[in-house]
Amino acid sequence: MNKLQTLEDYFGHKTFRPLQEEVVDAILNREDVLMILPTGGGKSLCYQLPTLLMEGVTVVVSPLLALMHDQVIALRANGISAAMLSSMQDMEESRQIEAQLQRGEIKLLYVAPERLTNAYFLNMLHQLDINFFVIDEAHCVSEWGHEFRENYRRLSLLKEQFATTPVAAFTATATKAVEEDIASNLGLQNPKRVRGSLFRENLTIHSRHRIKDGREQLLEFLKSHQGESGIIYTLSRKSTESVAHFLQNKGIEAKAYHAGLPTAEKNATYADFVADRVQIVVATIAFGMGIDKSNIRFVVHMTLPKTLENFYQEIGRAGRDGLEAETLLLFSAQDIVQQKMFIEDLPETPYKQHAFNKLDSMVRFANSENCRHQSIAAYFDDRIEACGEKCDNCTTTQSEKVDITTASRMLLSTILRTEQKFGLHYVIDVLRGSKEQRVLQNGHDTLSVYGIGEEYSKAQWMTIGDKLLELGAVEIGEFKVYKLTNFGVEVIKGAHGIKLKKERLAVQKAKPKRKVTYFDDYDVEMYDKLRDLRTKIASEKGIPPYIVFSDKTLKDLSNKQPQTKDEMLEVHGIGEVKFERYGEAFLELLAV
Numbered sequence: 001m002n003k004l005q006t007l008e009d010y011f012g013h014k015t016f017r018p019l020q021e022e023v024v025d026a027i028l029n030r031e032d033v034l035m036i037l038p039t040g041g042g043k044s045l046c047y048q049l050p051t052l053l054m055e056g057v058t059v060v061v062s063p064l065l066a067l068m069h070d071q072v073i074a075l076r077a078n079g080i081s082a083a084m085l086s087s088m089q090d091m092e093e094s095r096q097i098e099a100q101l102q103r104g105e106i107k108l109l110y111v112a113p114e115r116l117t118n119a120y121f122l123n124m125l126h127q128l129d130i131n132f133f134v135i136d137e138a139h140c141v142s143e144w145g146h147e148f149r150e151n152y153r154r155l156s157l158l159k160e161q162f163a164t165t166p167v168a169a170f171t172a173t174a175t176k177a178v179e180e181d182i183a184s185n186l187g188l189q190n191p192k193r194v195r196g197s198l199f200r201e202n203l204t205i206h207s208r209h210r211i212k213d214g215r216e217q218l219l220e221f222l223k224s225h226q227g228e229s230g231i232i233y234t235l236s237r238k239s240t241e242s243v244a245h246f247l248q249n250k251g252i253e254a255k256a257y258h259a260g261l262p263t264a265e266k267n268a269t270y271a272d273f274v275a276d277r278v279q280i281v282v283a284t285i286a287f288g289m290g291i292d293k294s295n296i297r298f299v300v301h302m303t304l305p306k307t308l309e310n311f312y313q314e315i316g317r318a319g320r321d322g323l324e325a326e327t328l329l330l331f332s333a334q335d336i337v338q339q340k341m342f343i344e345d346l347p348e349t350p351y352k353q354h355a356f357n358k359l360d361s362m363v364r365f366a367n368s369e370n371c372r373h374q375s376i377a378a379y380f381d382d383r384i385e386a387c388g389e390k391c392d393n394c395t396t397t398q399s400e401k402v403d404i405t406t407a408s409r410m411l412l413s414t415i416l417r418t419e420q421k422f423g424l425h426y427v428i429d430v431l432r433g434s435k436e437q438r439v440l441q442n443g444h445d446t447l448s449v450y451g452i453g454e455e456y457s458k459a460q461w462m463t464i465g466d467k468l469l470e471l472g473a474v475e476i477g478e479f480k481v482y483k484l485t486n487f488g489v490e491v492i493k494g495a496h497g498i499k500l501k502k503e504r505l506a507v508q509k510a511k512p513k514r515k516v517t518y519f520d521d522y523d524v525e526m527y528d529k530l531r532d533l534r535t536k537i538a539s540e541k542g543i544p545p546y547i548v549f550s551d552k553t554l555k556d557l558s559n560k561q562p563q564t565k566d567e568m569l570e571v572h573g574i575g576e577v578k579f580e581r582y583g584e585a586f587l588e589l590l591a592v
Helices: 003-011 020-028 043-052 065-077 091-102 113-117 119-126 150-161 176-186 215-225 237-249 263-274 308-315 333-344 350-367 372-379 405-417 424-431 437-441 458-471 486-492 524-541 551-560 576-591
Strands: 033-036 057-061 082-085 108-111 130-135 167-171 192-195 203-209 229-233 254-257 280-283 296-301 325-331 401-403 474-476 482-484 499-501
Touching: 003 020, 003 043, 003 576, 020 033, 020 043, 020 192, 033 043, 033 176, 043 057, 043 130, 043 167, 065 082, 065 108, 082 091, 108 113, 113 119, 113 150, 119 150, 130 150, 150 176, 167 176, 176 192, 203 350, 203 372, 215 229, 215 237, 215 296, 215 325, 237 254, 237 280, 254 263, 296 308, 308 350, 308 372, 333 350, 333 458, 350 372, 405 424, 405 458, 405 482, 405 486, 424 437, 424 458, 458 474, 458 486, 458 499, 482 486, 524 551, 524 576
Parallel strands: 033 167, 033 192, 057 108, 057 130, 082 108, 130 167, 203 325, 229 280, 229 296, 254 280, 296 325
Antiparallel strands: 401 499, 474 482
């Protein structure tokens, strides 16, 4: 069987996506490979397809059990023999898999990196016909990557123990420096390097300053994603639960997910989300690399991520099926302070300054008025054209800016007049002439600045305070006390002007957007019937719905409404294997 026939029969595609064939050919030629391609770009196919055309077994190293489990289920659903060995299995199950490996019955074996340091397992591998090794999420190899794992660093032993066996490394996120670190640490020999464009054309990116706790902004955003799957990232375990409860009280299906929950509860939440029984998961980054769900339509960050790598990988969970998806970043100056405090607690090593630099890049991105996609690409040493319509900065006209120099001087002067002993809320109360007992007891109603700031609301003053914090005119000390910096003193003296986007001084509401997909003209009524059938089949077989058919496939089915097998094989994502397993049931529905 040739590669194109294999592509069609097992994966349901008639042509390769960009760069896939180049990598497949390199693997078939037994070359080492290093591929950097965005999430949803089709990395998995690059190693899953060639193993079907080669003798022996492919060993895939992957960092998370949930991810391996889902990939094994998906491969088996496509008629590909796959298995995983993990610490969660009992001795009997492990021995059965080992026996299958010895008999050559498994094409893809998934393992965690720590298993490769086990002498018994390494000895077993030496007895197998291994065609090549795969290192998934390869950025974990690099100490300069955002998710460095010590067990990944030890994967250099593969080239030591299996010198003539090719290694293919894959990741969605790597700067040039991380790319070099991966190649060096894995001992790759003159690898075929393939770097895809980081532009995700089906992903629309928004970044907004958070107003208060951001919950009203979140609700407004969710109006245009009713009934859709999404992930909401928060910074702490406590906030995941409070946001989840908030959404539940608004009638929205949501569950919290964080490392502190019992394992059974985490597993149940994950299973419910993947099976479309729960619409939204509110999570910490513990719900990161392990998610393998193609129809996530949105990702929201309620606080600022610590690095642009984290942000890019997390928004990459959305739209893996190629259909339109949307992301929203909400942030405030308080987030920056909190992230800096985390970094300050790190030991004094070169990595500490590296962490500060990464945070600065994230802050610049959040505040940038340039194309979001272009900014991300530039960070990863890539150059692309402005997206045109796939980010907030490109879809809005050039923001009008207002001069807030006078207001800034008022705020800074009030901080100074109250002896730099109070937090921002109190300072604003003085500015706005509050009759709060604390203000009166401190005698601050007698200050010359008392009541001079009534023209702005408290929320607007908070925004001005955020801007001054971003610019470094103020800093937050112990007990959240605001203090002036040298730059702040210069602003008071009139040495610097301060401007702010006009819309930041007004509470902005997200407008519900028309949903756009690659199949705008699909039959909605038929799509709903197909989705119900998919859910029924998935439930009967105990697998996630997207493994039966993706949303993109269902929309193409509802659009084309095939009546025969040949017609059905023309539908996106349906090959011989998928048709043999599920085709007749769907044809029967389409014939009604």
